[in-house]
Amino acid sequence: MTAPALPAVMTVTLNPAIDQTITxxxxxxxxxxxxxxxxxxxxxxxxxxxxxxxxWGVPVAAAGFLGADNQAAFAAFMTAKGIADHFVRVPGETRTNIKIADLSAGDTTDINLPGPAVTAPAWAMLIKSLTQTVRAGDLVVLGGSLPPGLPETAYADLCAVLSATGARVVLDTSGAPLTAALAASGPKPWCIKPNRAELEGWAGRPLPDRAALLAAAADLLALGLGRVVISLGAEGALFVEAGQAVQVCLPPVQAVSTVGAGDAMVAGLTAAALADAPLDRAARLAAAFACAKLAQVGPHLPARSVVEDLAATAETVVLR
Structure with missing residues (x-):
């Protein structure tokens, strides 16, 4: 008898980019x-x-839309990393985003360009591919902005489609697409990871302290979400689920590039969820992924032992 396949991870990037990082x-x-x-x-x-x-060693597939004219960099990246390629190719070029890394300030200035338009047939093709590939128990990470041609409800629509397969959805977006996904009458994402400003945009009010942030997280859980992660930059992050809340912090590190640190945190919380890790471990691992990524340019992690050492040195405070 064949053993059932283990849960897997699919990431969906509707508006990818070639990141040009200038130091x-x-x-x-x-x-x-x-x-x-x-x-x-x-x-x-x-x-x-x-x-x-x-x-980190997690089997992962990636989907979304790529411009057919400059797809080579993405194809090479996925081949080198062993990432299964489920992208739909569309006419034109994938956009280029310019990242200016200032070593003296330790921060990065982003100039993000628009992407190619997505047609209704291409959108239908992506949804068909996802419904045929994603299985019950899988984790699907939806992230980023929406390309021209897709409505603000695109992530809400994907949440409904993917939840019907039995997958858990992690959503990392902001503004109108996030608001639409949370306001939809259908299934909500299992987890979201806003920063303070993004959460304030959804809540429609300032969230100046931890009590206010926890209250907003409670409002989200009441909508049907399973976990809320609020990234707070140098202050770490809050991890909140029903009956539990943890704040995690890591010691400061020299940042080579801040680009993708939040995405690395999403990767860490996804890896922890895949392993059914408790909330404290999830918080430590997510923060360690983000911290480790600060020393890298591009979507890479250092050796697993480096990340585990960072997770072990993370400071967590149980809030309830």
Whole structure:
């Protein structure tokens, strides 16, 4: 008798990008400068999540839309990482996003360009592929902005389709697409990961302290979500589910690039969910993924032992 297949992970990136990361000693606006380095990486939230999960050793597939004219970088990335390619190709070029990493400030300035338009037939093709591939128990990560041609309800529609397969959905987006997914009458995502500003945008009010953040998380759980993760930058993150709340922090590290750190956190919480880890372990692992990613350019993690050491040194506070 054949053993049932273990749960797997699928990431969906509807508006991917080639990330051009330019490293400068110091960004001086309005002046001609010489870059220290420039690097091009396949990017987009789901791509970044898939890359980190693959480095961790999780079997992962990636889907979404790619421009047919410059798909080579993505195909090479997925082949090198062992990521199963389920992308739908559309006419035109995948967009390029420019990331300017300022070494002196330890931060990154993003200039994100629009992507190619997605037609109704391409959208139908992606949904058909997902329903044929995703199984009960799988984790599906939906992330990023929406490309031209898709309605604000696109993630809400995907949540309904994927929930019908029995999959758990992790949604990492913001603005109108997030609001629509949370307002839909159908199934909600299992988990979301807003930052403070994104959560304030949904709540429609300031959330100045931990009590206010926890109250907003409780409102989300009441809608039917299973877990809410609120990223707080240098303050770490809050992990909240029914009856439990944990805040996790890691010691500061020298950031080579902040691009994709939030996506690495999503990868960490997804890896923890796949292993049915308790909330404290999930918080530690997600924070360790994010911290480890800060020392990397592109969607990569260092050796597993480095990430585990960071998870072991993470400080967690049980709030309830």
């Amino acid at each position: 400068l000693d110091r960004l001086a606006v309005g002046h001609v400068q010489r870059a220290k380095t420039v690097q091009h990486n396949a990017g987009g939230k789901g791509i970044n999540v898939a890359g980190c999960l693959a480095d």
